[in-house]
Amino acid sequence: xxxxxxxxxxxxxxxxxxxxxxxxxxxxxxxxxxxxxxxxxxxxxxxxxxxxxxxxxxxxxxxxxxxxxxxxxxxxxxxxxxxxxxxxxxxxxxxxxxxxxxxxxxxxxxxxxxxxxxxxxxxxxxxxxxxxxxxxxxxxxxxxxxxxxxxxxxxxxxxxxxxxxxxxxxxxxxxxxxxxxxxxxxxxxxxxxxxxxxxxxxxxxxxxxxxxxxxxxxxxxxxxxxx
Numbered sequence: 213x214x215x216x217x218x219x220x221x222x223x224x225x226x227x228x229x230x231x232x233x234x235x236x237x238x239x240x241x242x243x244x245x246x247x248x249x250x251x252x253x254x255x256x257x258x259x260x261x262x263x264x265x266x267x268x269x270x271x272x273x274x275x276x277x278x279x280x281x282x283x284x285x286x287x288x289x290x291x292x293x294x295x296x297x298x299x300x301x302x303x304x305x306x307x308x309x310x311x312x313x314x315x316x317x318x319x320x321x322x323x324x325x326x327x328x329x330x331x332x333x334x335x336x337x338x339x340x341x342x343x344x345x346x347x348x349x350x351x352x353x354x355x356x357x358x359x360x361x362x363x364x365x366x367x368x369x370x371x372x373x374x375x376x377x378x379x380x381x382x383x384x385x386x387x388x389x390x391x392x393x394x395x396x397x398x399x400x401x402x403x404x405x406x407x408x409x410x411x412x413x414x415x416x417x418x419x420x421x422x423x424x425x426x427x428x429x430x431x432x433x434x435x436x437x438x439x
Contacts, residue, residue: 239342242398243354246344247295248325250391252351253279253317256289260437263287267345267391268317269400270326275300276424278403279390281308281315284432291435292319295352301436307423312375312415313389313405316423317432327392330399332378332416335359340396341380343404345388357382360411368413371406378402378414388412 237245251268266283270276277292284290284305292300298321306316339359344352360379365371368379380393384407393402393414402414 236396237398239356242342242394242396243344245325245398246327246342246392246394247352247354249327250295250344250346250352251277251279252293252346253277253283253390254289254291254293254435254438255284255287256291256433256435256438258288258433260289260439262438265346265349265387266389267347267387267404268292269390269392269403270324271329271400271421272424273322273324273326275319275321275324276306277317277319278392278420278423279315279317280403280405281310281313283389284315284317288433289435289438290317290432291438292317294324301434303432303435305430305432307425309420309423311372312420314403314415314420314423316420318424327394327398327400329417329421330395330397330401332362332401332418335362335378335395335401337361341382341401342394342396342398343382343384343388343391345384345391345404347383347385347388347407349387355382355384357412362416371413375419376416377405378416380412380414382412383407384412 268279300319304318392400
């Protein structure tokens with residue numbers, strides 16, 4: 213059976229070829245599509261007590277979601293909420309990249325709106341980028357900016373080492389971690405991991421797609437009591 217990451221990259225070359233002559237979506241279309249695939253991830257410490265709120269992004273129609281690992285690490289309860297109002301209390305942890313602070317989750321669903329993976333190989337400074345996040349508890353807020361740089365994490369204080377980061381200007385705040393950074397075609401090119409008001413950073417999507425193939429799967433605690 214082909215891995216999810218392999219399927220994504222096999223499809224990606226065909227998508228890029230098909231899109232090369234296709235008209236670019238306008239900003240409203242990008243935000244609408246991104247919002248539909250963006251989720252709220254609630255984590256609890258037990259007895260319905262909420263400990264953190266993060267953003268996540270659906271990357272496959274059968275319910276695979278990427279989000280920030282620090283937001284759910286050690287959580288006793290996890291709940292996922294979709295933009296259309298659907299709520300999922302049964303959440304599986306598929307894989308984690310602690311170095312990059314990204315986790316892959318799975319909910320039991322089908323035919324979900326999902327973002328296609330983009331590519332960062334030819335990404336250049338000044339290219340427009342967009343995000344929909346749950347920053348500061350303001351759910352599904354849209355922001356836009358540009359790529360400032362693609363740099364080693366070693367150059368960013370406190371970020372870690374041994375991987376690349378996309379630096380961008382779209383405003384993000386607490387709660388935005390785990391959200392998708394998308395390009396002008398509406399494809400996800402990064403998973404947001406931090407922002408401080410003056411600079412924000414995302415992990416290139418190519419670095420974390422394979423998380424969905426890791427195992428064994430682990431069922432997280434039910435978030436049914438989280439509000």
